Amino acid sequence: MAQVSGAGAIRSRKMFGEYALYCNEKVVALICDDRFFVKPTEAGKTFAGELEEAPPYPGSKPFLVIDENRWDNSDWMTELIRITAAELPVPKVKKPKKKLSSTH
Numbered sequence: 001m002a003q004v005s006g007a008g009a010i011r012s013r014k015m016f017g018e019y020a021l022y023c024n025e026k027v028v029a030l031i032c033d034d035r036f037f038v039k040p041t042e043a044g045k046t047f048a049g050e051l052e053e054a055p056p057y058p059g060s061k062p063f064l065v066i067d068e069n070r071w072d073n074s075d076w077m078t079e080l081i082r083i084t085a086a087e088l089p090v091p092k093v094k095k096p097k098k099k100l101s102s103t104h
Contacts, residue, residue: 018032032056044080
């Protein structure tokens with residue numbers, strides 16, 4: 001996503017037919033049903049101001065909904081993603097799954 005490329009190491013990953021946006025290996029946003037959702041953080045809310053909050057998918061916690069009119073504002077989007085990523089914890093390293101041994 002070119003609009004936020006200055007926020008850090010950005011990548012996306014397709015998940016369940018939708019997309020997760022990573023910044024510095026932290027999930028910072030989801031793109032679901034052509035809507036852009038950013039994980040809510042105190043600093044992100046302060047920076048963004050009044051934004052709608054809604055769950056990106058059924059059963060999800062509410063995320064900040066970014067109005068499509070802001071998507072092309074690269075400076076604003078970059079800063080929001082940078083601020084959000086800075087406040088989120090580093091993801092836990094997943095241990096490799098152990099293979100089941102057969103004892104036949």
